[in-house]
Amino acid sequence: MSTLEIKDLHVSVTTEDGPKEILKGVTLTIKDGETHAIMGPNGSGKSTLAYSIAGHPKYEVTGGSVTLDGEDVLAMSVDERARAGLFLAMQYPVEVPGVSVANFLRTAKTAIDGEAPKLRTWVKDVNTALGANGLDASFSQRSVNEGFSGGEKKRHEIAQLNLLQPKVAVLDETDSGLDIDALKVVSEGVNTFAQGGDKGVLLITHYTRILRYIKPDFVHVFVAGKVAESGGAELAEQLEAEGYDKYVAAAR
Amino acid sequence: MTVIDETPAAAQAVETGKVSSHLHPEPGYDLALHPVPTGREEIWRFTPLKRLQGLLDDQASDAHLSWTTQLPAGVTLTPISGEEARELGEFLPFDRLAALAVAHAGGAMLLDIPAEAELDEPVRIDLEGTGLDQVVWGQVIVRVGRFARATVVIEHRGQARYSHATTVLVGDGAQLDLVTLNDWSDDSVHAGQVGIRVGRDARVRASEFTIGGDLVRTSTNVEYAGPGGDAELLGLYFVDAGQHIEHRLFVDHTAPKTKSNVTYKGALQGEGARAVWIGNVLIRKVAEGIETYEENRNLVLTDGCQADSVPNLEIETGEIEGAGHASAIGRFDDEQLFYLRSRGIEESEARRLVVHGFFNDLIRRVGVPELEERLRAVVEAELERHVLTDGQA
Numbered sequence: 033m034s035t036l037e038i039k040d041l042h043v044s045v046t047t048e049d050g051p052k053e054i055l056k057g058v059t060l061t062i063k064d065g066e067t068h069a070i071m072g073p074n075g076s077g078k079s080t081l082a083y084s085i086a087g088h089p090k091y092e093v094t095g096g097s098v099t100l101d102g103e104d105v106l107a108m109s110v111d112e113r114a115r116a117g118l119f120l121a122m123q124y125p126v127e128v129p130g131v132s133v134a135n136f137l138r139t140a141k142t143a144i145d146g147e148a149p150k151l152r153t154w155v156k157d158v159n160t161a162l163g164a165n166g167l168d169a170s171f172s173q174r175s176v177n178e179g180f181s182g183g184e185k186k187r188h189e190i191a192q193l194n195l196l197q198p199k200v201a202v203l204d205e206t207d208s209g210l211d212i213d214a215l216k217v218v219s220e221g222v223n224t225f226a227q228g229g230d231k232g233v234l235l236i237t238h239y240t241r242i243l244r245y246i247k248p249d250f251v252h253v254f255v256a257g258k259v260a261e262s263g264g265a266e267l268a269e270q271l272e273a274e275g276y277d278k279y280v281a282a283a284r
Numbered sequence: 285m286t287v288i289d290e291t292p293a294a295a296q297a298v299e300t301g302k303v304s305s306h307l308h309p310e311p312g313y314d315l316a317l318h319p320v321p322t323g324r325e326e327i328w329r330f331t332p333l334k335r336l337q338g339l340l341d342d343q344a345s346d347a348h349l350s351w352t353t354q355l356p357a358g359v360t361l362t363p364i365s366g367e368e369a370r371e372l373g374e375f376l377p378f379d380r381l382a383a384l385a386v387a388h389a390g391g392a393m394l395l396d397i398p399a400e401a402e403l404d405e406p407v408r409i410d411l412e413g414t415g416l417d418q419v420v421w422g423q424v425i426v427r428v429g430r431f432a433r434a435t436v437v438i439e440h441r442g443q444a445r446y447s448h449a450t451t452v453l454v455g456d457g458a459q460l461d462l463v464t465l466n467d468w469s470d471d472s473v474h475a476g477q478v479g480i481r482v483g484r485d486a487r488v489r490a491s492e493f494t495i496g497g498d499l500v501r502t503s504t505n506v507e508y509a510g511p512g513g514d515a516e517l518l519g520l521y522f523v524d525a526g527q528h529i530e531h532r533l534f535v536d537h538t539a540p541k542t543k544s545n546v547t548y549k550g551a552l553q554g555e556g557a558r559a560v561w562i563g564n565v566l567i568r569k570v571a572e573g574i575e576t577y578e579e580n581r582n583l584v585l586t587d588g589c590q591a592d593s594v595p596n597l598e599i600e601t602g603e604i605e606g607a608g609h610a611s612a613i614g615r616f617d618d619e620q621l622f623y624l625r626s627r628g629i630e631e632s633e634a635r636r637l638v639v640h641g642f643f644n645d646l647i648r649r650v651g652v653p654e655l656e657e658r659l660r661a662v663v664e665a666e667l668e669r670h671v672l673t674d675g676q677a
């Protein structure tokens with residue numbers, strides 16, 4: 033049982049001309065077993081929503097609430113949110129020079145589980161998760177994301193998702209920069225996770241392409257910092273045909 | 285590329301065409317060449333002279349560090365006279381500290397690695413200071429014969445006021461790994477001039493780790509006896525509250541087709557922690573087709589620290605393969621910390637990972653496997669010693 037509930041969320045960033053409101057009242061509920069797709073044009077605030085849920089210090093929440101199973105997510109630190117069961121696959125995963133993937137994954141797994149993973153099975157688990165996402169075992173000796181291609185970074189994010197097994201995963205444009213084969217592999221990883229039971233997925237994307245491989249239960253059109261319309265999978269098809277123009281015009 | 289310390293250094297690189305090197309005063313044995321500094325001179329302006337605890341005073345002393353050595357077969361360590369040291373071609377003193385060390389050392393220790401020796405074991409020299417009562421003057425010559433291959437590890441520890449002039453002569457085609465660890469007591473002071481002459485087609489990797497001491501100032505000078513020489517200079521330092529750690533490097537490309545690569549990385553933590561790095565590279569007219577790169581990165585872990593980083597490139601010929609430098613002083617990269625923390629890793633642990641990561645590639649490059657573990661432990665101990673855990677950035 034897990035529910036991520038976002039209510040009337042307002043978020044600002046600091047700019048040279050003072051604070052600028054990016055999210056203007058976002059309301060969304062993701063229950064376990066549900067996959068929600070958020071689709072919106074560039075600059076509409078999709079990443080802002082993702083980062084705000086994860087607690088990035090750049091984004092200031094000025095109103096509203098985010099709860100996970102009733103717990104106040106906004107009151108938690110970044111790492112507490114992750115330990116509470118939130119996971120963010122980033123649009124631009126960060127390079128951490130000198131820290132090996134193996135060390136990073138073990139440290140993260142230990143933090144999330146509250147105990148070190150079993151030595152006997154862990155290495156195998158890591159190699160399986162990397163392998164399932166098309167990364168060979170040599171990646172575990174490389175520095176986190178350093179020198180990874182764009183696609184490899186995305187695969188690495190999903191490998192982490194499979195290993196860390198959060199309650200709710202927010203995937204920020206995991207599909208961008210992937211060729212069709214990689215897209216299938218990564219979608220497979222997300223589906224494996226989603227079918228794990230009690231899992232929620234918030235899939236942020238720009239294109240409908242990934243929705244051929246990951247079937248959303250709900251689709252939300254995101255424009256100018258809020259949800260403009262919600263519907264089922266058919267809404268994605270409509271967006272594919274018509275684009276965002278109608279919504280963008282309405283938001284002006 | 286993401287690096288921890290992308291913030292540009294306060295001190296910017298000076299790239300000049302031709303400079304009559306005010307940075308490198310005339311070297312020589314005569315003390316008259318090296319008057320007592322006022323502190324305003326270019327080579328002294330970063331050093332707190334008072335804390336040199338008498339190392340600038342012209343005073344005799346016959347105190348020594350205690351030497352423990354491990355010499356593989358064929359390697360010898362023998363006392364020689366100052367005159368013999370000169371005849372071997374030791375570096376002239378570049379500053380008053382080195383001039384005094386040579387004047388008062390009463391002779392040098394000569395570490396001799398014979399030509400064509402292939403050492404499987406490192407040469408180990410442990411130098412322990414036994415107190416602050418007397419200044420210790422030292423003069424050391426390391427001679428690596430042609431085509432020899434050797435690793436030399438020199439460890440400084442204990443309590444001392446120590447100043448030395450060391451010359452490293454690397455024969456043609458020889459390969460030397462020289463690792464120096466400076467891990468003195470908190471009240472020690474250490475000044476050292478290390479001159480390295482790289483033979484034709486020889487390769488030297490000199491790694492320097494400075495951890496302990498109230499004040500440490502080392503000056504490493506590299507020159508080339510012939511074309512094709514390659515010098516890699518690596519440094520790692522950890523500066524705690526109140527410490528002054530100063531590394532001065534001068535690579536003098538005196539021969540064509542030579543290479544130099546300098547990488548120094550340091551972390552600073554605690555009130556009054558002070559790091560100074562001076563990286564001078566001179567590419568002489570004869571030095572055509574050379575390659576040089578120097579880099580200094582400082583990771584500032586707490587408030588109250590100061591790092592100065594001054595790269596200098598003087599180029600007297602246009603015919604070079606490549607020359608570059610980078611210098612940065614920065615704090616933790618917030619994006620890296622966020623990324624690690626977003627995977628559940630606590631802030632203090634995330635910081636620890638980032639600091640280890642910062643030093644890891646450098647430690648790997650030292651190339652002495654049995655030392656790597658030690659060096660990682662040294663970094664870990666420094667992190668333990670201080671409060672990375674209190675959450676301050």
Ligand SMILES: Nc1ncnc2c1ncn2[C@@H]1O[C@H](COP(=O)(O)OP(=O)(O)OP(=O)(O)O)[C@@H](O)[C@H]1O
Pocket residue numbers: 045046047048052054072073074075076077078079080081123205238
């Ligand atoms: N520091 C800042 N100063 C000014 N504007 C900012 C700042 N940070 C973000 N923004 C603006 O916030 C808006 C939302 O950005 P966000 O990254 O959330 O969009 P997005 O929907 O994820 O876009 P994309 O599809 O390109 O990934 C953009 O218009 C962006 O320019």
Ligand SMILES: [Mg+2]
Pocket residue numbers: 078079080123204205
């Ligand atoms: Mg985005």
